[in-house]
Structure formats: C-alpha cells, structure tokens
Amino acid sequence: MANVTVIGAQWGDEGKGKLVDWLSNRADVVVRFQGGHNAGHTLVVEGKTYKLSLLPSGVVQGKLSVIGNGVVVDPWHLLSEIEKIGGQGVAITPDLLVLADNACLILPLHRDLDQAREAAAANKIGTTGRGIGPAYEDKVGRRAIRVADLADRSALEAKIDRLLAHHTPLRRGLGLPDVDAGALLAELETLAPQILPFARPAWLLLDEIVKSGKRVLFEGAQGALLDVDHGTYPYVTSSNTVAGQAAAGSGIGPRGAGYVLGIVKAYTTRVGEGPFPTELFDAVGQRLGERGHEFGTVTGRARRCGWFDAALVRQSVALNGISGIALTKLDVLDGFETLKVCVGYKVGGETLSYFPAGLKAQASLEPVYEELDGWSETTAGARDTRDLPANAIKYVRRIEELIGAPVALLSTSPERDDTILMRDPFQD
The missing domain is CATH 1.10.300.10 (Adenylosuccinate Synthetase, subunit A, domain 2)
Structure with missing residues (x-):
C-alpha cells in the first residue's frame, strides 16, 4: 500500500484539512513538510471545530504526527497551539508529536x-x-x-x-x-x-516507519501555485509547496512520497495580492464567497473568488506529478444555471494553454471560457455518486478531461464523512 502526499493544487485554501483528517483514518503517521504557522487548516469532527496552523492534522485523530525539517517553527506559537488543542480535549505529548531536531x-x-x-x-x-x-x-x-x-x-x-x-x-x-x-x-x-521533549531526528524515525510497512500521509500547506519556484512569483510563499518537497522537507527520500493527491476546489479562490485570471468582481463572485464561507483560517481575510481555472490546475498536475485529485466544495455550485471553466488564455493576440512566468503577460491574461450547464438540485452532504445530479457528474467528468487527472475523492460539505471515495489513494 502506498504512502500518500496531499498538496493544494491551486492557491491554497482548497480544504486540505478535512481531506487530511479523513485520510488519517487510513494512515499510521501524518507529516507536515513545509511552511509555517501562516497556513491554516480547519477540521470539523463530530460537530467540533479544530483550527490548526502548525500542528499536523493527524493529532486530532491521535495518529503519530511529525513536523518535518522543511517547516519553519515559531516555538511560542507551537506551545500556544498545543495548549489550545489540549483545551479541546486532545493531549499533545511527545508520544503523539515529533518535531524534527533540524527544523x-x-x-x-x-x-x-x-x-x-x-x-x-x-x-x-x-x-x-x-x-x-x-x-x-x-x-x-x-x-x-x-x-x-x-x-x-x-x-x-x-x-x-x-x-x-x-x-x-x-x-x-x-x-x-x-x-x-x-x-x-x-x-x-x-x-x-x-x-526539546518533542525533538527527534525525524528522518530516522520515518525511515524506520517506512521499512516496517506502515503508511505515511504527507500534509502540504498553502498551494502549488504559491510555490516559490513554480508559483505566481513574486506573489508566492517562501517555501516549495509542490509534492517534491515532501521528500526534502521530511528526509524520507524521493520514492517515499507515494500517491500524490491534489486538493482542488470546484471553483477558484486566492488570498492576498497577485494575478488571478478568473477572478469575479460581480454578484457571482460575491455569491461564491458567501456560500463557500471564504475567509482565511489564520488571517480572517476575505478570499478573492472566481470560476474554475482548468489551465492552472492542469499545470499544477504536471508540476506535482498528481496521481488524482480531491474535488472540494462542489456543493457551493448548487443552484447556478450555468457554470464557466477557464480552458486557456489569450494574451497579445496569442492563445496559451498554460500560465506564463512573465509579470507583464500574467497581468494581461484574458481567460478563455467553456460554459457548462449547472444544476438546481443539492449536492450538499452527498456520500455516493448516485446522490449527485446528472449535471454535477458531467461537471466533474469535464474537469477530469481538462486537467488530465482523475477525481479520487469528492467533498460535499465541511463534515468529514460527507466525502465520496471514487479511488482509494492508499490502494493505488
């Protein structure tokens, strides 16, 4: 059975926390491998909400959790978060949490x-x-x-x-x-x-775990389009957020990353500055933000919202070697008569199928849209594809075609169990 690496395949905030929490049931160990406490994961477990920004999501499940060497650690914040989660009934001990001594x-x-x-x-x-x-x-x-x-x-x-x-x-x-x-x-x-009681050579521990046949879930923060090399530079984070960083940021070696699961929102959002070709400034964008509760876990900032950008996600699939995606927040699209998906860009009379690196080109991109029929029925809380409207299924299948990767999981609400398993990443 494979290890699994979970990364955001857009600009972050795709719902990684819920999916990592859900996948933790199938894993033995959960590892954070980059970023810091600027990333936020919100978990809703049995009606209780946990907001994590540095601790791996596995702690809520009682799974051995590792903060890898690729993470930069604010020790005061770490202690504060341990105390906060402890107040919610989750005791964080050195038996549960390991901090890489070379972080x-x-x-x-x-x-x-x-x-x-x-x-x-x-x-x-x-x-x-x-x-x-x-x-x-x-x-x-x-x-x-x-x-x-x-x-x-x-x-x-x-x-x-x-x-x-x-x-x-x-x-x-x-x-x-x-x-x-x-x-x-x-x-x-x-x-x-x-x-110091939490500090250990994480690479040595993980080497022993992998050799014993246990399954490791690698948890990325932010999103691939914020990668310091491959993102919308300079409007990026300060670390490598792509799946390849799972190896360097944990010391497990390049073959250890296993199945790469890209988390993808059914539309697109972004926090902070930087280019965003499909951003909507109208009532549709406002509706997406309100229905999707698009506010940052860490900052509380309202997220910018827009239509799904298949060209960007297709690029992310290639950069990360994505095996399959988890499509989240499908229910936010309920009730739209028509939906738009960006399939490429026009810039200076030229049509591009990818997001260019140049700042001038990025600023002048005009999205090329494909329109799809929406659905009036609800998808919220669906746990089987048979519970989905026909047009919702068509939307999912078209996204698969456009990005060149299959949908392994579908998320239809913030609740952990409102997830449709289409392919088990740990079995592939």
Missing part, C-alpha cells in the same frame, strides 16, 4: 522584519506578517537557529551573535530598535525545556 526556528525578530517590510512596501506581497519569509531567508543564509541548538547554550550564543550581525543593520534601516541578545538568549533558554 529552523521563527523568532520575534523575523516577525518584526516581515511586518515592517510589508508596511513599507509600495507593492505589497500580502504576507501574513508572521515571520515566515525572513526565517526561510536565514535558513538559506546559513545563520538560522535550529531546534537542536536549544540544547546547546554555547552554540546558541554564537548563533545569536551571527544572526544579529545580519539583522541589526536591516532593523536600523527600517527604524526598528536593536534586539537585546541577552534577552533573546534568556527567552530561548526558558522555552527549551518545553520544546
């Missing part, structure tokens, strides 16, 4: 820098201001503080000095006060006893 930390100075840059920028990226980008900058700049450093005071002191040698000029240029190295050291030493 890099997000510090208050990263948050300061993130927020100051965004406030000063003429062309804003639309970050969450939580320090994710600056933390990744320090990681690739080889000056980051990692989880394992919390156990070594001498290493911690030296790394803080090196880190501040870089950050002090940046802070002064932005009008921020200098960081007190002694105070930062004291803060890290205070939280170390609370963090």
